[in-house]
Amino acid sequence: MSEEMERDDRVFVIGEEVGYYQGAYKVTQGLLERFGERRVVDAPIAEAGFAGLAVGAAMVGLRPIVEFMTWNFSLVAFDQIVNNAAKMHQMSAGQLRVPVVFRGPNASARQVAAQHSHAVEPFYCNVPGLRVVYPSTPRDAKGLLKTAIRDDSPVVFLEGETLYGLQGDVPEPEADELIPFGSAKLVREGHHVTVVSFGRPMPMLTKLADELEREGISLELIDARSLRPLDTATIVASVKKTNRCVVVHEHWPYGGPGAEIVDCVQREAFDYLDAPILRASNLDVPMPYALELENEVIVGPERVRAALRQVLYLD
Amino acid sequence: MGNSQHELQPMYRTMYLIRRFEEEAARAYSLGKIGGFLHLYIGQEAVAVGAEAAIEKTDYVITSYRDHGVALARGSSARSVMSELFGKDTGLVRGLGGSMHLFDAEHRVLGGHAIVGGQLPLAAGVAFRARYMQERDVTLCFLGDGATNIGGFHEGLSLAGLWKLPVVFVCENNRYSMGTPLNRTTPLADLTLKAAGYGLASDRFDGHDVLTVRDRMRAAVERARDGGGPTLVEVLTYRFRGHSMSDPGKYRTAEELEDFKRTADPCALARKQLLTSGVAEELLSALEQEVETEVMDAVRFAEESAPASRSSLDAFVYAGSSGH
Ligand SMILES: Cc1ncc(C[n+]2csc(CCOP(=O)(O)OP(=O)(O)O)c2C)c(N)n1
Numbered sequence: 001m002s003e004e005m006e007r008d009d010r011v012f013v014i015g016e017e018v019g020y021y022q023g024a025y026k027v028t029q030g031l032l033e034r035f036g037e038r039r040v041v042d043a044p045i046a047e048a049g050f051a052g053l054a055v056g057a058a059m060v061g062l063r064p065i066v067e068f069m070t071w072n073f074s075l076v077a078f079d080q081i082v083n084n085a086a087k088m089h090q091m092s093a094g095q096l097r098v099p100v101v102f103r104g105p106n107a108s109a110r111q112v113a114a115q116h117s118h119a120v121e122p123f124y125c126n127v128p129g130l131r132v133v134y135p136s137t138p139r140d141a142k143g144l145l146k147t148a149i150r151d152d153s154p155v156v157f158l159e160g161e162t163l164y165g166l167q168g169d170v171p172e173p174e175a176d177e178l179i180p181f182g183s184a185k186l187v188r189e190g191h192h193v194t195v196v197s198f199g200r201p202m203p204m205l206t207k208l209a210d211e212l213e214r215e216g217i218s219l220e221l222i223d224a225r226s227l228r229p230l231d232t233a234t235i236v237a238s239v240k241k242t243n244r245c246v247v248v249h250e251h252w253p254y255g256g257p258g259a260e261i262v263d264c265v266q267r268e269a270f271d272y273l274d275a276p277i278l279r280a281s282n283l284d285v286p287m288p289y290a291l292e293l294e295n296e297v298i299v300g301p302e303r304v305r306a307a308l309r310q311v312l313y314l315d
Numbered sequence: 316m317g318n319s320q321h322e323l324q325p326m327y328r329t330m331y332l333i334r335r336f337e338e339e340a341a342r343a344y345s346l347g348k349i350g351g352f353l354h355l356y357i358g359q360e361a362v363a364v365g366a367e368a369a370i371e372k373t374d375y376v377i378t379s380y381r382d383h384g385v386a387l388a389r390g391s392s393a394r395s396v397m398s399e400l401f402g403k404d405t406g407l408v409r410g411l412g413g414s415m416h417l418f419d420a421e422h423r424v425l426g427g428h429a430i431v432g433g434q435l436p437l438a439a440g441v442a443f444r445a446r447y448m449q450e451r452d453v454t455l456c457f458l459g460d461g462a463t464n465i466g467g468f469h470e471g472l473s474l475a476g477l478w479k480l481p482v483v484f485v486c487e488n489n490r491y492s493m494g495t496p497l498n499r500t501t502p503l504a505d506l507t508l509k510a511a512g513y514g515l516a517s518d519r520f521d522g523h524d525v526l527t528v529r530d531r532m533r534a535a536v537e538r539a540r541d542g543g544g545p546t547l548v549e550v551l552t553y554r555f556r557g558h559s560m561s562d563p564g565k566y567r568t569a570e571e572l573e574d575f576k577r578t579a580d581p582c583a584l585a586r587k588q589l590l591t592s593g594v595a596e597e598l599l600s601a602l603e604q605e606v607e608t609e610v611m612d613a614v615r616f617a618e619e620s621a622p623a624s625r626s627s628l629d630a631f632v633y634a635g636s637s638g639h
């Protein structure tokens with residue numbers, strides 16, 4: 001963010017606790033000291049208000065980054081994002097642009113229960129006019145965020161709350177590495193089965209792939225990372241090679257980008273499939289508080305293994 | 316002993332119960348026995364307890380995630396609340412909700428709500444029912460100072476004012492919205508100015524003295540009950556702990572905190588008033604010992620209770636028998 005703020009004075013950050021508190025999850029740490037109150041704006045608890053304010057400011061030329069303390073709170077600003085941000089360009093027949101990045105931590109954290117554990121990607125992926133990205137590594141987060149900030153359309157930028165602790169190399173500022181939307185990442189080559197996922201499950205899947213390797217099962221792992229637009233070509237090419245596919249996601253199983261991926265694979269690689277495409281997801285219930293129950297609900301390695309065994313006909 | 320001192324004693328007991336309950340909850344949290352978010356009410360006890368003393372058992376109460384004090388003041392048992400924090404099957408909501416979502420229909424506690432401002436329109440709805448059924452129940456809705464900025468606040472007040480619903484909105488101004496002091500979330504120094512725009516009555520007072528809270532709340536509650544319409548009450552208070560257990564509280568000075576603890580501790584204040592009015596020290600110690608036993612029993616009960624049940628996962632997604 002700081003590199004992009006340095007580069008373009010029109011870029012500013014607004015949200016709760018982003019300035020003096022240094023960000024509820026410390027994502028905006030140091031920004032206030034560097035850029036001052038003009039460009040790092042602490043907002044009161046008024047999500048519909050400041051999301052709408054950002055859309056308005058963007059309509060006349062600014063490039064706001066809106067931080068939702070978590071994406072759960074975007075639901076009170078849903079109208080501004082869906083009715084205003086997403087539609088303005090079309091409604092004005094291209095006269096207006098809304099280059100806003102809405103960002104913040106998404107999905108379950110740890111035992112924060114039903115109202116604080118939403119994986120919001122299905123809600124926003126459904127809306128034409130919005131782009132939705134969900135990086136799972138520090139490098140992807142940086143490259144995709146730069147693209148998002150420079151994009152002229154509204155972008156829903158999802159960060160995994162449990163991924164904040166991940167460490168990894170990121171390119172130096174001079175590199176100015178941008179990762180284009182609509183490009184999935186082949187994380188690991190394999191030949192028995194393609195596993196497609198995004199966001200929080202990715203580190204778990206990398207570990208699982210190592211374990212399965214030792215058990216003689218070779219996974220080809222793809223991080224979709226850009227959910228709208230979706231890089232169907234990379235996914236379909238992989239399935240044509242492995243002939244099997246499991247999609248893993250944290251959002252609820254009814255619809256959403258997980259189901260969208262399945263739909264595209266069955267249409268474009270039907271003749272190559274040796275087994276039905278299966279999904280492993282969170283259970284179809286509101287998130288419970290108790291740790292044992294939460295662990296049961298969130299998709300874990302056992303549920304993925306079960307799906308893999310089925311598509312590999314190992315049971 | 317004066318009449319009000321006679322009434323003060325049980326109120327002191329409840330405040331002390333909330334205090335000791337939460338101190339033990341904080342300890343359990345640091346031992347990893349409680350997870351998620353834990354927002355403590357320590358320092359604000361006089362608000363929930365004074366408000367409770369101003370309503371009937373049949374009235375309704377709804378609040379935010381900072382809800383332990385309200386539930387205990389209403390009469391939810393220390394055992395059932397502590398078990399909920401521990402995520403046990405014996406908890407108020409069977410381990411499904413945890414600290415932020417205490418519901419107790421029997422005691423007319425309609426929830427801890429974790430999306431800021433969400434409870435205000437709900438409170439208007441609860442009060443709407445009373446009017447609809449021509450009953451005399453009053454609804455109390457607790458909220459924070461930060462919540463007065465969100466849409467739910469304004470729409471909730473808007474409707475309550477329009478239809479003169481029997482609800483009292485109790486804004487607990489503890490001077491901070493998470494890490495942001497009041498003067499950086501609103502240009503107003505007096506939050507009750509927000510009431511006038513929606514046609515609500517208002518009142519504003521210090522919330523460290525539980526008897527003051529009770530008396531001032533009574534006026535608002537009676538107005539609601541008698542068809543006089545809703546009130547926005549601003550109670551000036553202070554939280555002695557962080558916003559939640561994960562907040563180191565760097566945004567305020569140690570002196571400020573110590574100052575409030577010294578001059579505005581509602582438990583200490585009530586205790587002093589009781590002693591001054593002639594209640595014996597031994598009597599107070601006995602009462603405190605009783606609370607101690609109750610709290611430690613709650614902790615033990617929570618620890619020994621069965622974990623949340625797998626069957627609770629699907630059981631409550633839909634009500635009625637037609638769901639799958
Ligand atoms: C809509 C929404 N935005 C943000 C949050 C995160 N959050 C939880 S509590 C809180 C501060 C609330 O302050 P206040 O209303 O003063 O209540 P207090 O915590 O002081 O009791 C914030 C920002 C939330 N829960 N809901």
Ligand SMILES: [Mg+2]
Nearest residue numbers: 459460491492
């Ligand atoms: Mg507050």
